[in-house]
Amino acid sequence: MAGDPVIRVRGLVTRFGPQTVHDGLDLDVERGEVLGVVGGSGTGKSVLLKEILGLIDPAAGRIELLGHDTADLDRAERTALQARTGVLFQNGALFSSMTVAENVMLPLKEHTDLPPGLIAEVARVKIAMAGLPPDAGTKHPAQLSGGMIKRAGLARALALDPDILFLDEPTAGLDPIGAAAFDTLIQGLQRSLGLTVFMVTHDLDSLTSICDRIAVLVDRKIRVGTLAQHLADPHPWIHDYFHGPRGRAALDAKERNDARQFAKG
Amino acid sequence: MSRMGLTIRRCSATFQTRRADVPVNVRMRAAEPVAATLTKDEASDRARIDAGPEDGGWRIGAVGRWTLHAASTASDAIDHAPQPAAGTAVRLDLARLEALDTVGAYLLNRLAEQLGADGHAVAVVGLRPEHAALYDAVREAGRAPPHPIEREHHPILDMVVRTGETTVHAAREVRDLVGFLGLVTVTFVRLILRPSRLRLTSVLFHIEQTGLNALPILGLLSFLIGVVLAFQGADQLKRFGAELYVVNLLGISVLREIGILMTAIIVAGRSGSAFTAQIGTMKVNQEVDAIGTMGLDPVELLVVPRALALMITLPLLAFYADVMGLFGGAVMAYATLDITFGQFIRQLHSAVGINTVIAGLIKAPVFALVIAMVGCYEGLKVSGSAESVGTMTTKAVVEGIFLVIVIDAVFSVLFSMLGV
Numbered sequence: 001m002a003g004d005p006v007i008r009v010r011g012l013v014t015r016f017g018p019q020t021v022h023d024g025l026d027l028d029v030e031r032g033e034v035l036g037v038v039g040g041s042g043t044g045k046s047v048l049l050k051e052i053l054g055l056i057d058p059a060a061g062r063i064e065l066l067g068h069d070t071a072d073l074d075r076a077e078r079t080a081l082q083a084r085t086g087v088l089f090q091n092g093a094l095f096s097s098m099t100v101a102e103n104v105m106l107p108l109k110e111h112t113d114l115p116p117g118l119i120a121e122v123a124r125v126k127i128a129m130a131g132l133p134p135d136a137g138t139k140h141p142a143q144l145s146g147g148m149i150k151r152a153g154l155a156r157a158l159a160l161d162p163d164i165l166f167l168d169e170p171t172a173g174l175d176p177i178g179a180a181a182f183d184t185l186i187q188g189l190q191r192s193l194g195l196t197v198f199m200v201t202h203d204l205d206s207l208t209s210i211c212d213r214i215a216v217l218v219d220r221k222i223r224v225g226t227l228a229q230h231l232a233d234p235h236p237w238i239h240d241y242f243h244g245p246r247g248r249a250a251l252d253a254k255e256r257n258d259a260r261q262f263a264k265g
Numbered sequence: 266m267s268r269m270g271l272t273i274r275r276c277s278a279t280f281q282t283r284r285a286d287v288p289v290n291v292r293m294r295a296a297e298p299v300a301a302t303l304t305k306d307e308a309s310d311r312a313r314i315d316a317g318p319e320d321g322g323w324r325i326g327a328v329g330r331w332t333l334h335a336a337s338t339a340s341d342a343i344d345h346a347p348q349p350a351a352g353t354a355v356r357l358d359l360a361r362l363e364a365l366d367t368v369g370a371y372l373l374n375r376l377a378e379q380l381g382a383d384g385h386a387v388a389v390v391g392l393r394p395e396h397a398a399l400y401d402a403v404r405e406a407g408r409a410p411p412h413p414i415e416r417e418h419h420p421i422l423d424m425v426v427r428t429g430e431t432t433v434h435a436a437r438e439v440r441d442l443v444g445f446l447g448l449v450t451v452t453f454v455r456l457i458l459r460p461s462r463l464r465l466t467s468v469l470f471h472i473e474q475t476g477l478n479a480l481p482i483l484g485l486l487s488f489l490i491g492v493v494l495a496f497q498g499a500d501q502l503k504r505f506g507a508e509l510y511v512v513n514l515l516g517i518s519v520l521r522e523i524g525i526l527m528t529a530i531i532v533a534g535r536s537g538s539a540f541t542a543q544i545g546t547m548k549v550n551q552e553v554d555a556i557g558t559m560g561l562d563p564v565e566l567l568v569v570p571r572a573l574a575l576m577i578t579l580p581l582l583a584f585y586a587d588v589m590g591l592f593g594g595a596v597m598a599y600a601t602l603d604i605t606f607g608q609f610i611r612q613l614h615s616a617v618g619i620n621t622v623i624a625g626l627i628k629a630p631v632f633a634l635v636i637a638m639v640g641c642y643e644g645l646k647v648s649g650s651a652e653s654v655g656t657m658t659t660k661a662v663v664e665g666i667f668l669v670i671v672i673d674a675v676f677s678v679l680f681s682m683l684g685v
């Protein structure tokens with residue numbers, strides 16, 4: 001796993017006016033891992049995501065995506081790089097004037113020269129892989145529930161078979177059953193498609209169940225480690241986060257789940 | 266390689282160029298080679314099919330990179346591959362796949378199903394472990410039935426259907442708008458009985474927004490219309506040596522029609538749309554629902570202050586527009602016809618009476634009510650998405666202007682019957 005980071009952030013500094021959000025932040029995301037990014041409100045989780053995606057310019061620092069410094073790229077190179085990343089925004093960000101199928105077909109139409117019939121078929125497969133019923137393709141986003149919008153957004157993010165999938169709070173606003181199903185879906189797709197997943201989340205269950213490593217944004221820097229490493233971390237915020245009542249509940253649930261898996265197999 | 270470059274150039278997704286301080290010539294260097302390494306697949310080994318007979322059966326081998334960027338080639342390869350004889354067992358050998366993604370897996374899966382449907386016994390062999398999960402996932406997803414196809418359309422029948430739908434819809438819209446007018450009237454009456462419930466701050470705020478802030482644009486446009494009318498009128502009247510009557514022309518047309526109509530149209534575009542957008546955005550944010558759950562009345566809180574404010578400001582704005590229009594005409598009359606301001610005023614005095622002014626301004630509150638009604642009504646009709654705010658705003662402006670002109674025509678007929 002080591003030695004081949006698909007995302008490498010070095011010395012990242014972000015400022016909004018007098019407020020410094022990130023100060024010399026370093027981060028490596030390895031190929032094929034699921035990285036959960038957590039942090040308190042206002043610690044710049046979403047800002048970090050947007051900086052990696054090139055939507056916001058950092059004040060200083062280098063961001064490398066798939067081995068290319070994102071600051072040095074010209075237009076064509078950036079477009080090619082963007083075709084290799086998929087993003088699921090917090091509220092889906094589906095184009096409301098298009099049906100779900102058209103949303104999924106859009107990147108395929110723009111970035112490939114496939115015949116229209118094949119594009120429609122591929123879109124259908126992606127929609128089914130995202131766990132949506134077949135008739136969802138003809139619906140407009142306004143006709144979908146919150147969970148279905150997330151799934152449709154995921155289908156669009158996966159349209160081009162990206163290397164890296166960025167998820168911004170994928171389970172926020174879903175009911176626990178829907179959230180768990182979405183976690184399972186992401187894990188299944190991550191395994192079958194060999195994705196690297198960068199997931200900003202507040203959901204402790206997602207962190208404990210599908211994340212290989214967890215990056216915690218504290219003190220304007222980032223601390224990356226496995227769940228076990230974070231559990232032993234004495235930093236007050238990290239301690240409160242993982243040992244608070246919700247953290248404990250999620251860990252207990254994971255233990256029970258692991259025990260059941262163990263008993264089964 | 267060249268094809269990859271082509272693909273990249275075709276891509277036209279928008280993005281911001283970052284770090285504007287980097288010189289352009291530095292950023293532009295060596296575009297093609299880097300871009301080629303950035304795309305997922307080198308085109309060196311494209312997808313192809315190796316098919317032929319093998320001991321008693323038929324073997325189809327998929328070779329190369331079966332990915333999105335090679336999908337057209339892969340699709341062609343499948344179409345042009347030699348076909349097995351009817352009834353032979355087929356072995357689909359995937360051992361020589363170098364790369365596989367969803368599209369490739371879909372194509373291979375479709376091939377296998379096609380062969381199965383044609384009566385061949387298909388065995389998929391040699392699937393590498395790293396490809397197996399994806400292949401299975403795509404096969405599962407591919408089982409989903411295709412999108413239901415909508416029924417065949419008949420062009421003429423569809424047109425009739427659409428005409429009927431539009432008619433019914435328009436009739437319903439008129440009915441609902443009249444209903445809304447009734448609702449607002451009832452709320453108005455209730456507020457008159459209990460004036461303490463009237464939101465005075467809100468009314469004043471909207472007076473400022475719709476009235477005071479409209480003065481510059483309305484003044485300029487009315488002035489220019491006055492100039493244009495005076496110029497065109499002078500041009501025609503000069504032929505008869507009746508230059509002075511340009512004042513009569515201006516007085517009657519501006520005071521009776523142009524002033525108020527211009528004002529109403531500008532306000533419909535400016536404030537009617539603003540009402541729809543404001544209320545519509547609140548609807549999207551569920552603020553209107555929140556108002557309802559707190560035991561407050563959205564009509565009382567949102568519609569009445571706006572309607573009241575507009576009914577106060579529109580007559581004032583119309584008067585202002587009259588003055589500016591006449592002023593524009595006077596300036597033009599002085600410039601082209603040497604009619605002094607004194608002459609202009611005297612002639613105006615003899616040409617129009619107070620009735621003419623009143624005949625114009627009396628329409629203002631009615632127009633105001635119509636514009637506010639349509640604006641607020643369409644705003645409250647916004648549903649769910651941000652897109653519908655835009656649609657409804659457009660609709661409010663179009664309907665507002667339409668109704669203003671229709672009602673103006675009704676007033677003209679009425680006035681002529683009454684002999685005003």
